[in-house]
Amino acid sequence: MNAPADIKVSALPEGESRYFNREASWLAFNRRVLEEAANPAHPLLERLRFLSISGSNLDEFFSVRVAGLKEQQLEGVEERSYDGQTPTQQLEKISAEADALIAEQQRTWLEPTALLALSGVEVVAPDALHADEKKWLRTFLSEQILPVLTPQAVDPSHPFPFVPNLGFALVFAMVDSADKEPVNEVLMIPASVPRFLPLPGKKSRFVSIDAGIAAHLDVLFPGFELIAAGAFRVLRDTDIEIEEDAEDLVRTFRSAIKQRRRGRVIRLEFSHGTPENLENLVREGVGAEHALIAESSGFIGIADLQQLVDVEGHPALRFAPYTPRFPERVKEHGGDCFAAIRDKDFVVHHPYESFDVVVAFLRQAASDPDVVAIKQTLYRAGKQSAIIDALVAAAEAGKSVTAVVELKARFDEEQNILWASRLERAGVQVVYGFTQWKTHAKVSMVVRREGGSFRTYCHFGTGNYHPTTARFYTDLSFFTASKRAARDAAKLFNFISGYVPPKGLELLVMSPVTLREKLTQWIDAEIANAKGGKPAAIWAKMNSLVDPRIIEKLYEASEAGVKIELIIRGICCLRPGLPGLSSNIRVKSIVGRFLEHSRIWCFANGARMPHAKARVLISSADWMPRNLDRRVEVAVPLENTTVHAQVLDQVMVANLIDNQQSWVLEGLTGRYDRVHDSKKPFNLHTYFMTNPSLSGRGQSLEGKKVPKLKLEQGG
Template structure:
């Protein structure tokens, strides 16, 4: 009988993941501006965590419903644990920024200064900028009997100002929103020197101009995070697109879930502000200025290449290297010659996947294109290709997931635009998000119709494809294209009982298919046959899979897991998980691909796809995994797994619920960087 504590709580595991991101910001061997970027990523991650996950916990606390995968953690205890861990992480982030990164930035000629540090010429320059470009944009909002407490928009940076009437002695609260449309890091002069002052510091210095005749008694910065989760009842929705647009309007006014505030505020004033915002004490985070380090992306974007990772350029896939990407016949011929495995960002997404769709759009022999879209870029060449194809009279189907979190508004716009040019736009299956990454092209060739496809692990987004590590296949294999044809028919019409040759598809066949394969490894181990399980995932949370992997470990199956984010399993626990090893790789690129490897008594099976082992992916999404059959491709997938799990590669090692970063071997020699290894590998490919 497995103990109740066998599952690590989702939220606490996520915080451990974000701590690993902070480890990268703290690492002096990471180039300085990349450390700055990891600082910003840590803060952005935490924003989303509060907007969605903590918001969900607080909502469930209010209505008394369960929300934790760990049966031994009471909801109120979980909330306290989240608060405690968050406070520790934010405190550590502030210390790293103040004590390590700011001094290193100064050495490199990048300064963030206070008003007191400016010379007279700089003060004149900044004051003129304030008068000309900042003051006209500001809107001070007072709170008094005729002015109610203002609405504080989520993630906005604000100045709380305490003003006193010199005549009556009455003290009032006022709020000044720091305009997000203006650059937060203001140059302090016209020169090209990298010397900046924070926008809120400039506003604070000139508060008297906003409140003439009043005495400025105090001011401090603060920021509110609001519940940004969506709640759409699809059963009661006659038009999902309209319902989503209405819900997006409501989301702007979600209840507050976190208050970040400048250290040193008077306790009585903090209590008053928290009361106005209805924020519980455990969700108030006091930090030294500056608060909100998400804006550090602006500093990380400075054109100082010597302070960044060595530039990396994706290479065209070897299978497409001799192909003229403007020649559709050549492009589709290359795919007919054999299935192509792609590994981004080492291999170019643009010269492979984007070219695939652009060729399909302009090729007069192509009759139809079917495409899923979960997230894409703002100026997406993929959207443009679909528009071009529709305008040319081709049959085009776009399955757009308009509920993709925080991309809902953009996806609604794409849906409207595509519909306007004649693309058949559908939103997938009722109650299920479409997360599968699929593209299908039907071409009229001399021997009849032939289909081509792409299946990937990542989004159809050329911008993130330069930073996200993902896999994909371009194929004209009839079994696989038939599978995709059936799946698209299911997404756009009615085909609930479709069966597949090379695909596992959630929610119907993916879960039972993988469980059967784990059961087979367990049986193989009991029968003395070769057995083993290796998974590369973003997250492992699903209780059934965690328990099944424990069962496999206890049966003697070697279970090796390479997990970037949430991990609910406890490896290395005596009597439960001695045969389970968990590693995590974070670094220059975001590890995003999913690989499932089963030893299968020596007949190794490999699957790649869009699904993580989480309840939402397995039960509430359309996901797909594709079996990889080509020997060379299997060997390459094994190389990815071997590198990520190797003791010679820098990674985080998990034991029970603790993560330890390992960057040196026992002799003190620096371990290899996985991303650098693969970058070098592809640089040397001719």
């Protein structure tokens, strides 16, 4: 999109786009994650966790985003991104930035490694072991590891072995000592083999699997002489494409998952010093003629450092343990979730408040003889899911249970197929939703017989029904017995299961039906208020902001005088703070102990924020084209006074005033600058770990004051 003729963007250089490139913005986010690995304020093992996460993030980036661009390039697609770049141009730029990021990961790995060694967690080279440790390692490798490994010669009668996505392998050039015949060998390291072998003893000392094997090649290859060696790692295209007219969606997905394991090689990474002849052997063997090739200066597979993070003991090297609170409001009703919800709407703020309340809600529904029906969306539920157990128990108890299982949840497709099979065996009516749209909304509804009629209880979430991620993702769970919410939730499920258009929605806003239109209307209302001399502001928190139509609307609002505060954890394609374009927009990103995941939208609605008149919604949707046009999403207006105050005056203000784990986006360069304030330090996560929420605190906590937060810059 081009700038309107009457808008002069004085700060934007000639030829520069009005948007940041999506992929470059994502890499900038992962750089912020990596920066936390070098943050001396974090305990050492937590720094290592950030480093591992940055590696895992980058792996997914190559396997999904770079893979998509590579496919477009190979097929000659010249469609430009929103910022005007072709796939080839994007690949050139992001490849260079990704390589720089990987080099920074290697440098970052060195400092915590040295400090960890002083603290009792050490990765040791085999030649630095004591004599008894060397003896133990040789025995352990011979008896426990080598039987699992399968060396494979590569010659005309032995084709190159298949290397799966994220596969790590060693490659050797050797000579048979008997007949002096050369042989090339490939040794796959199976995913079941740990990347680090723990040495016996009280200290946490490890030997990497590749170093251990390299030091004992005489055990694996007796009678052979080593000429040269190297290591490599493969990243493949992991995207799944499904035809819209697929006759059997589950069978189609099972087939696609198998094909994904053999996807095109996108990136091939070699260890430093791997000889050229072995590199060529591997390139040809894995079919990497179009892949990005890189040589690592250090440790290959940064994501594998998670094994060291999980080492037992060493509490001083981790964040102090935190136990989430169970909402007092539910406790005061004897653990009866329905009674608590009937009494008053409330919000549960994860991970500060326990996800167990969501599980308890469904377990109570499963065991309550007055409950007649349960309907539930499932996008990601985890491998050990109490949610699935509750739905199975409800169906086995004779209740009508409907589960919308999204097969297109990336990297969870296989697990979701398994859950769907289990649910169907128990008698649950499983619905797979739309072929062309993902069902991303997070909704539960429970229908209960009460006093001769039925009452519906609803749960709406900003995050998945996933007990594990709920321990470190910040999300909101909203419970209500509102009749309007119940009627709209029923229309949502009928839309998904029976393709019945959800007409006449009373409370909820839903994509791809009404969400984009409503969002535009709310921004337009703020523009009108600004032009009319009334207070006008927008506060929004989400994971990503990409949609160009919404960005343009925000630019228009900014130059009309609307004050806009955006908290965007990850991708942000909007350029903030530029005269003539976005002078009233500020963008910040928060990266810290917990992963910011909640989506919250606030519109001043003619009052100075924060204010009880403001329009406040929580949602499952980010502001991206896919969320607004190609997914089933829900946004829920918060009307209860206490819930409204909790989300606006407490959650949003805390996010805005955090100055200990925040970064501010510079609109011209795309650089993020860390916020520093030692005079009035305020840490968002610490605040919520030490203060109860407003709506879930209950009568027993009413006398305890929650420190009131003040937004000094106003809104």
